[in-house]
Amino acid sequence: MAPSPTGPLHVGNARTALYNFLFARRQGGVFILRIDDTDLERSTAEDEAYIFDGFQWLGLGWDEGPFRQSERLDIYKEHAARLLAEGHAYRCYCTPEELAEERRLAEAEKRPYRYSRRCLSNPPPGRDSFTVRLQMPETRLSIEDLIRGTVSWDTALIGDPVIVKSDGWPVYNFASPLDDALMKVTHVIRAEEHLSNTPVQIVLLDFLGYARPEGYAHLPWVLAPDRTKLSKRRHRVLLTQFRDAGYLPEAVVNYLALLGWNPGTEEEIFTLEELVARFDLARVQKAGAIFDQDKLDWINGIWIRRLPVEELARRLAPFLVELDEATLKRAAPALQERLRTLVDARELLTYLWERPGPPELDPESAERLRSAAAALRDTDWTPGAIEAALERLREEHGWTRNQLFKPIRSAVAGGNSPPIHDTLALLNKQEALDRMLRAVA
RNA sequence: GGCCCCGUCGUCUAGUGGACCAGGACGCAGCCCUCUCAAGGCUGAGAUCGCGGGUUCGAAUCCCGCCGGGGCUACCA
Numbered sequence: 199m200a201p202s203p204t205g206p207l208h209v210g211n212a213r214t215a216l217y218n219f220l221f222a223r224r225q226g227g228v229f230i231l232r233i234d235d236t237d238l239e240r241s242t243a244e245d246e247a248y249i250f251d252g253f254q255w256l257g258l259g260w261d262e263g264p265f266r267q268s269e270r271l272d273i274y275k276e277h278a279a280r281l282l283a284e285g286h287a288y289r290c291y292c293t294p295e296e297l298a299e300e301r302r303l304a305e306a307e308k309r310p311y312r313y314s315r316r317c318l319s320n321p322p323p324g325r326d327s328f329t330v331r332l333q334m335p336e337t338r339l340s341i342e343d344l345i346r347g348t349v350s351w352d353t354a355l356i357g358d359p360v361i362v363k364s365d366g367w368p369v370y371n372f373a374s375p376l377d378d379a380l381m382k383v384t385h386v387i388r389a390e391e392h393l394s395n396t397p398v399q400i401v402l403l404d405f406l407g408y409a410r411p412e413g414y415a416h417l418p419w420v421l422a423p424d425r426t427k428l429s430k431r432r433h434r435v436l437l438t439q440f441r442d443a444g445y446l447p448e449a450v451v452n453y454l455a456l457l458g459w460n461p462g463t464e465e466e467i468f469t470l471e472e473l474v475a476r477f478d479l480a481r482v483q484k485a486g487a488i489f490d491q492d493k494l495d496w497i498n499g500i501w502i503r504r505l506p507v508e509e510l511a512r513r514l515a516p517f518l519v520e521l522d523e524a525t526l527k528r529a530a531p532a533l534q535e536r537l538r539t540l541v542d543a544r545e546l547l548t549y550l551w552e553r554p555g556p557p558e559l560d561p562e563s564a565e566r567l568r569s570a571a572a573a574l575r576d577t578d579w580t581p582g583a584i585e586a587a588l589e590r591l592r593e594e595h596g597w598t599r600n601q602l603f604k605p606i607r608s609a610v611a612g613g614n615s616p617p618i619h620d621t622l623a624l625l626n627k628q629e630a631l632d633r634m635l636r637a638v639a
Numbered sequence: 640g641g642c643c644c645c646g647u648c649g650u651c652u653a654g655u656g657g658a659c660c661a662g663g664a665c666g667c668a669g670c671c672c673u674c675u676c677a678a679g680g681c682u683g684a685g686a687u688c689g690c691g692g693g694u695u696c697g698a699a700u701c702c703c704g705c706c707g708g709g710g711c712u713a714c715c716a
Binding site for chain 1: 640641642643644645646649650651652653662663664665666673674675676677678679708709710711712713714715716
């Protein structure tokens, strides 16, 4: 896996990373993390930190690395020199303006643009700034893509690509396949946008005498609801955003795995380990998939319910900073089947740190509330005792649960809250009784 | 423009010539359960399989054409 630190990790990168991880583990192979940071302008340390962070959060541990391309310049220089010496590449002294002019002309004449190769035969003299271009051969190439099957190209149709920029740094199409070969990468699993880059990379490998990867797999896009590319501005796409919004890494992994892949059975809920056991590139989808927040929410709810309660309490802590650990532990069981995200808990428990406004009560409700307060005064402050006391009271008067609980809830919590005995027990006893009495005062 | 990829319910998908007048899941609607909110159970609506030809006794599945979307065509990755 070789992400570029040119922006925070988003769900598309994360899914590519996941599929790489699953494939590597499934094969019993080695999962390598390489940082493709040859674009010095756009790469930042902050974005690199996001990558480590994101991988860690999702539980995608790498076996080797991280390697950084920015630390391997000598290797690229050496290989570029070899290509030059062996006549597979040449220096190009054309200025960006000249190239733009060539391109403009081709467009005006409605012919497909390809670099003219001027510098191959007679470079303009007296210039010292140059790029290195790969001299594309005229041949037919094909790969067996693990997802798409046979894909082939006529390399004569591809213009000589720049492989070394005038600042001496290699471009992606040079550094990436070269490093793959040097690092003995067997399978290149990456986003669909790279499919068209493959022939250039193969030509390069062939010239250098390095073996082509055993397999390629080009993954389909992850799209926004309008089928456009995900945008950081308009959509929630950053891993950190999901974490902050109360999503579990288990759920994100599970959902991402299903976004473009299925096990061929009707099962949908998987741990990382279970995914490793089932994953198969041949079952990856070819078409782009829209990221569906609703389905993620559903899966997140399932994973919340699968957590041991103590663990749920721990994960809830950052989202309920108003509450102490003991309260969290007591609240967790009642919360568990009511949450789709961890932040949902705030809505149900706000009453614990904020007094609700005075409820509107009809005379009968007020009377029931008064009775409840009286009955509860001498009750042990545990959910079980409270429930028993209220049930006794209810039977005594022939009230329905709704008749009795509704006024209590509105006096104590205001809006929605956990089952009434939990709602009460979680609150300090005196405070709960005060709220009830204040409502009927 | 050239080359390449893609196209099944709103969404994720099953489907590789007959068991498909297309199955599952999310979402949606209704019912049940129920102290609010959920969770859970049941039922339902929802796809002329992008379009048009062809092959075949038979096509979502094979072939051809078209349309639509996307990528590459950068001294980004």
